[in-house]
Every structure is written in C-alpha cells, then in structure tokens.
Amino acid sequence: MKMNRIYFTVGPTELFPEIKKILIDAIDNKIFSLSHRSREFTDINKHTEKELKKLLNIPEDFYVFYVGSATEAMERIIQNLVEKKSCHFVNGYFAERFYNIAEQLKKKPYLIKAKYGEGFDFDKIKIPADSELICLTQNETSTGVALNMQDIYKIKEKNPGKIVAVDVVTSVPFVRIDFKKIDCAFFSVQKGFGMPPGLGVIIIRKKCIEKTKYLKERNCNIGSFHNFISLAENAEKNQTAVTPNIPGIYLLGKVCELLNKKGIEKIRKETIVKAEMMYDAFPDSGLGTGKEIRPFVQDKNLRSFTTPVFNVNNGSDVIAGKMKKKGFVISRGYRDFKDSQIRIGNFPMHKISDIKRLLEALKSI
Amino acid sequence: MKMNRIYFTVGPTELFPEIKKILIDAIDNKIFSLSHRSREFTDINKHTEKELKKLLNIPEDFYVFYVGSATEAMERIIQNLVEKKSCHFVNGYFAERFYNIAEQLKKKPYLIKAKYGEGFDFDKIKIPADSELICLTQNETSTGVALNMQDIYKIKEKNPGKIVAVDVVTSVPFVRIDFKKIDCAFFSVQKGFGMPPGLGVIIIRKKCIEKTKYLKERNCNIGSFHNFISLAENAEKNQTAVTPNIPGIYLLGKVCELLNKKGIEKIRKETIVKAEMMYDAFPDSGLGTGKEIRPFVQDKNLRSFTTPVFNVNNGSDVIAGKMKKKGFVISRGYRDFKDSQIRIGNFPMHKISDIKRLLEALKSI
Numbered sequence: 001m002k003m004n005r006i007y008f009t010v011g012p013t014e015l016f017p018e019i020k021k022i023l024i025d026a027i028d029n030k031i032f033s034l035s036h037r038s039r040e041f042t043d044i045n046k047h048t049e050k051e052l053k054k055l056l057n058i059p060e061d062f063y064v065f066y067v068g069s070a071t072e073a074m075e076r077i078i079q080n081l082v083e084k085k086s087c088h089f090v091n092g093y094f095a096e097r098f099y100n101i102a103e104q105l106k107k108k109p110y111l112i113k114a115k116y117g118e119g120f121d122f123d124k125i126k127i128p129a130d131s132e133l134i135c136l137t138q139n140e141t142s143t144g145v146a147l148n149m150q151d152i153y154k155i156k157e158k159n160p161g162k163i164v165a166v167d168v169v170t171s172v173p174f175v176r177i178d179f180k181k182i183d184c185a186f187f188s189v190q191k192g193f194g195m196p197p198g199l200g201v202i203i204i205r206k207k208c209i210e211k212t213k214y215l216k217e218r219n220c221n222i223g224s225f226h227n228f229i230s231l232a233e234n235a236e237k238n239q240t241a242v243t244p245n246i247p248g249i250y251l252l253g254k255v256c257e258l259l260n261k262k263g264i265e266k267i268r269k270e271t272i273v274k275a276e277m278m279y280d281a282f283p284d285s286g287l288g289t290g291k292e293i294r295p296f297v298q299d300k301n302l303r304s305f306t307t308p309v310f311n312v313n314n315g316s317d318v319i320a321g322k323m324k325k326k327g328f329v330i331s332r333g334y335r336d337f338k339d340s341q342i343r344i345g346n347f348p349m350h351k352i353s354d355i356k357r358l359l360e361a362l363k364s365i
Numbered sequence: 366m367k368m369n370r371i372y373f374t375v376g377p378t379e380l381f382p383e384i385k386k387i388l389i390d391a392i393d394n395k396i397f398s399l400s401h402r403s404r405e406f407t408d409i410n411k412h413t414e415k416e417l418k419k420l421l422n423i424p425e426d427f428y429v430f431y432v433g434s435a436t437e438a439m440e441r442i443i444q445n446l447v448e449k450k451s452c453h454f455v456n457g458y459f460a461e462r463f464y465n466i467a468e469q470l471k472k473k474p475y476l477i478k479a480k481y482g483e484g485f486d487f488d489k490i491k492i493p494a495d496s497e498l499i500c501l502t503q504n505e506t507s508t509g510v511a512l513n514m515q516d517i518y519k520i521k522e523k524n525p526g527k528i529v530a531v532d533v534v535t536s537v538p539f540v541r542i543d544f545k546k547i548d549c550a551f552f553s554v555q556k557g558f559g560m561p562p563g564l565g566v567i568i569i570r571k572k573c574i575e576k577t578k579y580l581k582e583r584n585c586n587i588g589s590f591h592n593f594i595s596l597a598e599n600a601e602k603n604q605t606a607v608t609p610n611i612p613g614i615y616l617l618g619k620v621c622e623l624l625n626k627k628g629i630e631k632i633r634k635e636t637i638v639k640a641e642m643m644y645d646a647f648p649d650s651g652l653g654t655g656k657e658i659r660p661f662v663q664d665k666n667l668r669s670f671t672t673p674v675f676n677v678n679n680g681s682d683v684i685a686g687k688m689k690k691k692g693f694v695i696s697r698g699y700r701d702f703k704d705s706q707i708r709i710g711n712f713p714m715h716k717i718s719d720i721k722r723l724l725e726a727l728k729s730i
Contacts, residue, residue: 007398012608020392027385032561033372035696068433068563071590071607097590104589190608196397198433198563198610221586224469225436225462242436243377243555245563245610331400 005324008358009331010141010170010307010345011191017349019195022254023247031250036243044246045238048253055256055264056172058203059179065202065231066244070169072226073186073200074098075105077133077165080212080228081184082107083220087131087162089147092116092140093334094167099135116337117143119302122151132211133163139171142334144295144309144343145302146171153181163208170307173259173348174271183208189248192306193255194349199248206232259348267348274346274355275305281359282310293319293362296341309333309343316342322365328358370689373723374696375506375535375672375710376556382714384560387619388612396615401608409611410603413618420621420629421537423568424544430567430596431609435534437591438551438565439463440470442498442530445577445593446549447472448585452496452527454512457481457505458699459532464500481702482508484667487516497576498528504536507699509660509674509708510667511536518546528573535672538624538713539636548573554613557671558620559714564613571597624713632713639711639720640670646724647675658684658727661706674698674708681707687730693723 007014026032034041049064058064067073078086078101086107088099091114102109110128114120127134134155139146156164165184168175170191177185184204190197212228222228230241240249259267282293296309312319316332316339323330333341346355372379391397399406414429423429432438443451443466451472453464456479467474475493479485492499499520504511521529530549533540535556542550549569555562577593587593595606605614624632647658661674677684681697681704688695698706711720 003393003395005395007395009398009400012398012400012611014398015392015395020389023388023392024385027380027388028368030368030370030372030380032555033374033377033379033694035374035377036562068437068610069590069607072433075589075591101589104586104592106584106586188608190397196612197401197608198613219471221469221471224440224466225434226440227469242434243553243562245433246377247561247612248563329398 005327005329006354007329008344008350009329010343011188012197013191013345013347014194014349015196016194016255016258018254018258019251022251026247026250032246034246036240036246041246042238044250044253045240048249048256049238051253051256051260052201055260056177056203057179061206062179063204063206063232063235065204065228065235066240066249067200067202067226068198068245069200070167070186070188071097071200073202074101074167076202076223076226076228077184077186078102078105078107079221079223080215081133081163081165081208083132083215083218084108085110085128085130086133086135087127088112088135089120089137090114091118091120091143091145092137093142094140094169095135095137098137098167117145117296117298119145119147119299122154127155127159127162131162133165134159135165135167137167138175139168139304139306141170141307141343142337144297144304144307146304146306148301149175149177153178156181156183163211171304173264174268174306176268179203189252191345192347193252194347195248195251195255199245199252201252204228270352271305271346271348274350274352275308277352277355277359278308278344278346279303281363293342306346307343308346309341311340312342315339319365323361326361328361370692370694371719372694373709373715374694375708376553377562378556378710378712379559379714380561381559381620381623383619383623384616387616391612391615397611399611401605401611406611407603409615409618410605413614413621414603416618416621416625417566420625421542421568422544426571427544428569428571428597428600430569430593430600431605431614432565432567432591433563433610434565435532435551435553436462436565438567439466439532441567441588441591441593442549442551443467443470443472444586444588445580446498446528446530446573448497448580448583449473450475450493450495451498451500452492453477453500454485454502455479456483456485456508456510457502458507459505459534460500460502463502463532482510482661482663484510484512484664487519492520492524492527496527498530499524500530500532502532503540504533504669504671506535506672506708507702509662509669509672511669511671513666514540514542518543521546521548528576536669538629539633539671541633544568554617556710557712558617559712560613560616560620564610564617566617569593635717636670636711636713639715639717640673642717642720642724643673643709643711644668646728658707671711672708673711674706676705677707680704684730688726691726693726
C-alpha cells in the first residue's frame with residue numbers, strides 16, 4: 001500500500017520517485033554486496049563524481065569526499081583545515097552549529113553574528129587577520145535566509161590567503177556556485193537531491209590538503225580514517241578510506257544523472273517560479289493587517305528560494321497538523337521559532353503542480 | 366534482470382533476500398522522508414533497539430549508538446574513553462587499525478602483539494596499570510582468528526577498573542556475548558546482518574559515559590556531534606544527534622526481527638555446521654602433502670566460524686577469478702596475505718545448501 005502523503009519538509013524530504021526503481025535494480029545487481037576496493041565500486045565512484053561535477057560545474061582541481069552527514073562535514077573541515085582560529089558568520093542555528101563544533105574541537109573561533117532572519121553588512125565586516133578558515137552558511141535552513149554568493153566571493157577576494165568553506169546543505173543543486181571563487185562547499189543528500197539520509201558530501205580544492213599536511217607535521221589532531229590526507233589519497237584512486245555508504249554514493253550518481261538529463265538551468269528556473277508562487281501566496285502583511293502567514297525574512301533579496309520560512313499567528317503545530325491531515329507534510333520552525341514559524345522545502349522533486357496543491361491547502365485552513 | 370551470483374565475501378556480503386521487500390515497503394510508506402525528531406522515527410529507533418537487544422541479549426544498562434562505520438566506532442571509542450593510554454591486543458590488520466587510530470588521536474597506546482594468524486598467551490600477559498581502555502578484536506577478519514570470549518571475560522575480571530571494548534564486526538550475531546563481562550562492543554551491518562553498508566553500531570555500558578564526562582571536564586577533545594555525552598542524551602530520548610542513516614537503522618530493526626523469529630540459537634548451530642563443512646572440506650595438509658587449500662590458522666580452537674581463512678598454493682586471484690565465473694564471489698587475503706589466501710564469509714544469510722554448492726565449486730577448480 002502506498003502512502004498518499006507528500007513531504008515538503010526542509011529535509012529529510014520527499015524522495016525522487018525514481019529512487020525506488022534505482023534501488024531495486026541495484027539490489028538485483030548486487031551492487032550493495034561489492035567490496036569498496038573492487039573495480040566495480042571504483043567505477044560507480046567515478047560515475048558519481050563525474051555526474052556531480054557536471055551538475056554543479058565543479059572544476060578538476062577539486063576533490064569530492066564522502067562522510068556520514070553534513071554535520072560530520074563541519075567537524076572534518078574544522079579538524080583538517082584549522083590549527084587555531086576559524087571565523088564564523090552566524091545568523092542561524094546551523095551556522096551556530098559550525099561555530100560550536102570549532103569550540104568543541106578546542107579551536108578559538110571568531111564569531112561574526114547577525115540577528116537570526118537577517119544577513120550581514122559585508123562591506124563593514126573585517127575578518128580577523130589570523131583567521132585560517134572562513135565559514136559561511138549560504139542557505140540558513142533554520143531561518144530561511146540565503147546569502148548572495150557574490151558577497152561570499154568578495155570575502156574570498158579580500159582574503160585570498162584564507163580558506164573559505166560554504167554550507168550549501170539545503171541550496172544545492174539550485175544555488176549556482178563559482179568554485180574558482182571559494183575553496184570548499186558541503187551538503188547532505190536528503191534535501192535537494194531527494195535521497196534517503198546518511199551521506200554527507202565535501203567538495204574541496206585539492207590545494208587545501210596542503211594545510212592538512214602542515215597540521216599533521218605540527219602534530220595537530222586531524223582525526224583518523226576521515227582525515228583529508230587519507231580521503232584525498234583514496235579519492236585519487238576513486239576509492240574511499242573505509243567501506244562507505246555504498247547505496248548513498250550509488251544513488252547520488254544516478255540522481256545527478258537524472259538532473260543532468262533534465263538540465264540544471266531548467267531546474268533553477270522552476271525553483272524560482274515555485275518560490276515566487278509561495279512568497280506571492282503569502283506576502284508581507286504590513287503592520288496590523290493581521291495576516292495569518294507571512295514571510296519571516298524582511299529583506300526580499302535574502303529570502304531563500306529552497307527553504308522559505310513563514311511566520312504564523314496561530315501556532316505552527318495547528319497548521320502543520322491540519323496540513324498533514326490533508327496529505328502535506330511541512331516543517332515547523334527551528335528551536336526558538338518552533339511554534340511561531342513554518343518552513344517549506346522547495347526542491348527539484350517538488351513539481352509546480354505540487355506547490356499549487358500545497359498552497360491551495362495552506363490557504364484553505 | 367537478476368544477477369545469478371552469490372557473495373561469500375567477508376563483508377560487504379550477500380544481502381538477506383528480504384531486504385528488497387523491506388526497502389520497497391519503506392519507500393512506499395515514506396519512511397526515509399521522516400524527520401529524525403519525529404515521533405515516527407523515534408518509534409522506529411525504539412523498535413530497532415528492542416529487537417537488537419533481544420537478539421544479542423543486551424542488558425538495559427547499555428546504550429546503542431549509531432555511527433557511520435565500524436572504523437568510526439573505533440575513533441569515537443578512543444576519543445571518548447581515553448585520556449592518555451589505551452592497550453591494544455593486535456594480531457591482525459583490523460586490531461592494528463584500532464591501535465593506529467589511538468596514535469592518530471594523539472593518545473599513547475600500548476601494543477600487545479601476536480603473530481598474525483595466532484592468538485595470545487592470555488595467562489602470561491600483563492596489562493599496564495595505567496591503561497584506561499583495553500581493546501580486543503574478537504574476530505580478526507584479516508586472519509580468521511577468533512578469540513575465545515572466556516579469555517576476554519578473564520581480562521575484564523582481572524582489570525575491573527578498566528573499560529574493555531571488543532570488536533565483533535564480523536562475528537555478530539553469531540558470537541555469544543555476556544555483556545555483564547565486557548563494557549563495549551561494536552560492529553557494522555554489512556557482514557552478519559546481511560545489509561547494505563553505511564551504519565556502525567556501538568553497544569556501550571551506560572556507566573562508561575562517566576569517563577567521557579570526566580574527559581570533558583578535563584578539557585579533552587571528545588569530538589563534537591558524535592561525542593558520547595551527546596549520543597547518550599539523544600539515545601535516552603530514542604533519538605540521534607543528527608539526521609542519521611535512517612534506512613540503516615530501519616533495516617537493522619527489521620533484520621533483527623527476522624533473526625529473532627528464526628531464533629538465534631538455531632542460527633548459531635547452523636553457523637557451526639557450515640563452518641565445520643568448510644574446514645572438513647579443506648583440512649590441514651601436514652607437511653609436503655601438497656594440498657591446494659588448507660586452513661591458515663593452525664590452532665583449531667582459534668579458527669573463526671564466521672570468516673574462515675585458507676592458504677592457497679596457486680594464487681588467490683586465479684581461484685577467486687574461477688569461482689566468480691562459476692557464480693561465487695569470495696574474498697582474497699588481506700594486505701600481505703592478498704595473493705596467498707582466500708577468505709570466506711559464513712553468515713546467517715548463507716544457507717547450508719549454498720555452502721555445499723560453494724564447496725563443490727571450490728573443490729572442482
């Protein structure tokens with residue numbers, strides 16, 4: 001029996017409908033019994049990297065590393081690229097997590113904080129000179145603020161000697177990234193790639209591994225099996241350090257293949273159309289108009305296309321509960337915003353017609 | 366089209382045939398779209414823990430933690446239970462990995478080494494008094510040596526103040542573990558549980574978390590999201606620290622349910638029968654008899670039931686290649702033993718009739 005319910009959550013979210021057949025074929029072909037040192041798995045790894053690099057326009061001088069989650073990506077990035085000081089732009093809970101991880105790993109992170117729901121005054125911000133790594137959350141899933149990639153590129157331009165790492169967990173593959181202008185990006189697959197959770201992906205400029213080697217020489221703790229030297233050595237051979245989430249790597253290649261066939265520019269255009277449908281359906285209220293649902297992020301230029309966040313008047317639990325009964329699952333607000341906000345995932349597997357139905361349901365309650 | 370090939374590899378290995386239907390049902394029911402904070406996922410987590418605890422007879426005062434691999438389990442165990450010194454029994458490459466991880470994490474591990482293919486003279490060994498953690502590899506997949514659990518219990522008896530952690534990666538669920546007599550065990554699911562890879566499981570006495578708390582107070586680096594304090598806090602709520610490998614946790618519960626229905630004692634008996642069939646088919650050669658295939662481990666009491674290892678005369682590549690053509694995939698030797706040995710997985714999804722066919726094929730080449 002199939003469930004007639006569609007997930008518009010910000011992740012885990014609705015799977016691509018093709019996932020089922022891909023998994024069945026993989027099991028029939030015993031893909032998940034392969035050794036990670038076999039030629040067959042090496043070929044799968046190569047295929048996934050090729051399709052992902054094509055989809056996201058990743059240059060040759062970048063590695064693709066696989067870890068268990070986007071949070072593990074944050075941990076490994078700090079552990080392998082920072083001796084003492086990272087610098088964190090924090091305007092939401094996921095950026096905060098990145099900062100906290102640096103503290104937990106006994107680094108001395110700098111904190112550049114903005115109000116949650118807002119962006120940064122990039123022109124005025126000075127990055128401390130001894131920052132080794134600059135961390136930005138391009139799409140803050142907890143607040144629905146999406147930073148402009150141009151602002152991020154400028155930070156790199158002004159700080160060419162520092163490594164710039166960007167959290168694009170809930171904005172890939174939609175967000176257009178010029179990898180010549182950043183050093184590292186990471187995401188997990190249960191958002192815009194419409195896959196089951198359990199795989200984190202780090203895309204990193206090969207040159208950054210020199211920093212890891214420097215840390216190793218200085219006897220820093222760079223971790224063990226997932227340190228970047230080990231990950232890079234294995235990536236050079238299209239392998240992984242240990243037996244990885246083979247279903248995840250296999251599915252990612254197949255999903256990227258699907259998206260490449262559809263065309264990334266078409267996906268981007270559709271994402272914008274769907275986001276505009278949402279923001280148009282629930283416009284700003286202005287003061288005192290008493291609108292039930294309205295965008296949380298005030299600056300229209302910062303509103304996320306992939307994870308719009310709305311303030312609600314009458315408790316997010318009531319709205320989410322009513323929507324679920326109608327067959328639509330949406331996310332409630334994050335942490336402090338839990339009761340006062342709803343968040344809606346707008347990813348490539350969500351069709352324009354799905355969004356139409358979602359918005360009609362949301363308006364009717 | 367289904368592949369007519371059966372995997373007798375030591376892991377990843379043949380999947381339980383039921384995996385396909387379980388995955389299809391899960392996708393139809395949108396299990397992999399669930400939030401890891403949802404009540405539905407909490408129920409799944411609870412179910413998996415209940416079935417696993419029943420299968421392996423795990424007491425109430427133990428946590429079940431999920432990580433990405435058995436290697437991550439090793440890393441987190443060292444990171445969270447050792448301030449300075451762990452003590453490692455090393456008689457193969459996976460025990461060596463555990464030791465190396467302690468070094469990589471800047472601890473000062475003690476090394477108790479035996480020849481690969483042999484066990485330890487436990488009565489004569491003295492554990493250094495300042496060892497905080499004692500690490501043993503119960504079933505060494507690289508050599509096919511299985512330590513006797515009674516010897517491991519005696520170590521704990523003699524060292525009641527030290528934490529004893531046991532690698533049972535390729536021996537669960539076959540190996541009978543008395544959790545009252547050890548503190549921690551870990552494994553991954555692509556071996557005896559016949560699942561796709563991507564999930565590591567740590568079973569740990571709740572009291573051990575006091576050591577992690579002590580380390581935290583001493584400002585030690587216990588890692589970030591997967592530190593044991595965070596894992597324990599979430600486990601108390603039947604949750605996980607971050608979005609986990611939900612397919613892995615879900616499948617593990619369903620596989621344990623299957624195994625519990627079949628009965629663990631029946632599985633253990635069958636495993637012994639199948640192992641004896643293998644060792645009987647290829648007995649010791651004695652000197653100069655020129656037998657092509659013979660057990661690597663000389664001490665019969667130490668021969669693994671789940672991962673028998675055999676020396677071969679004419680190159681493991683030739684044998685493995687010929688077997689593959691006949692539809693049987695076996696593992697070659699590990700590292701230094703690559704060319705001179707074959708390794709055969711004997712796990713619960715391998716039927717007695719499968720082993721018969723395998724042995725006939727192996728004898729005919």
